[in-house]
Amino acid sequence: MDLSALTIFRAVVRENGVTRAAAKLNRVQSNVTTRIRQLEETLGTDLFVREGRRLILTPAGETLLPYAERLLALADEARNAVTENRPQGRLRLGTMESTAARRLPRVLARYHQRWPEVELELAQGITRALIDSVRAFELDAALIARPIEPDALPVEHFESVPVFREELVLLTPSGRQPLEPTRNGVGPTLVAFERGCAYRSYAIRWFELQGIRPARVLELGSYHPIVACVAAGAGVAIAPRSVLELSSLDGEVDLHPIGALGRVDTLLIWRKGQSSASLNALRDLLQGETASTQPF
Structure with a gap:
């Protein structure tokens, strides 16, 4: 073999x-x-x-x-x-859709210009799936939202560094009150990704802190239809403010801050003990980008 x-x-x-x-x-x-x-x-x-x-x-x-x-x-x-300690070969990177759309294009362009011998493979997924793929050696590293569950990234299996910070906001149809719970504590429908999405977990926690629960969860697989469904009145959503800058639905949804719970770090994670020149170069580039735009 x-x-x-x-x-x-x-x-x-x-x-x-x-x-x-x-x-x-x-x-x-x-x-x-x-x-x-x-x-x-x-x-x-x-x-x-x-x-x-x-x-x-x-x-x-x-x-x-x-x-x-x-x-x-x-x-x-x-x-x-x-071999020579120079980035080369294949690097398999996982990322959330929001990060791929808003944060990565400029970083990956600079990475490719600087290290053209690296064959970079990009895969998108929700946080839980990306963690599992890194653990299973299917990905070398991934960009994920810091999980709300404290044991989701066991230190004996993973290493990580924060590279971006996102502000999560509540999206509602334009002119609609943020929350209108019924007598039994049921609020509006939550429009979100499938279970395993870290931002969905933050949304559920925020609902709990308001003392209500969503009437149901409408699961969609991309931010564009999520925002469009909110604009059409199907429910509310919680999403990174940076993603909404790419949306063409200005004026059709209102944004509401959700406080400290909405400040969520994006982490670069990799398997504990793993090291390669390609991964180290990407980590250094991401942290340099953060230092110049988003000091922690």
């Missing part, structure tokens, strides 16, 4: 099939198929089953995947450790 075979196996999983994996790896499809068969023969078990036109991981494949991620990540670390 060699690293090349594991790289191909991981690509087939990530790209949901041989065709896209072959294109991603710049290989012919027959070579990818052959290498997967050879890996299965080496291990003595099937890693995929075909369901129509899709390849589905078998239980053995599910078991192998996190080991493959860890071995490939360790190989990258070893390669960086014995």
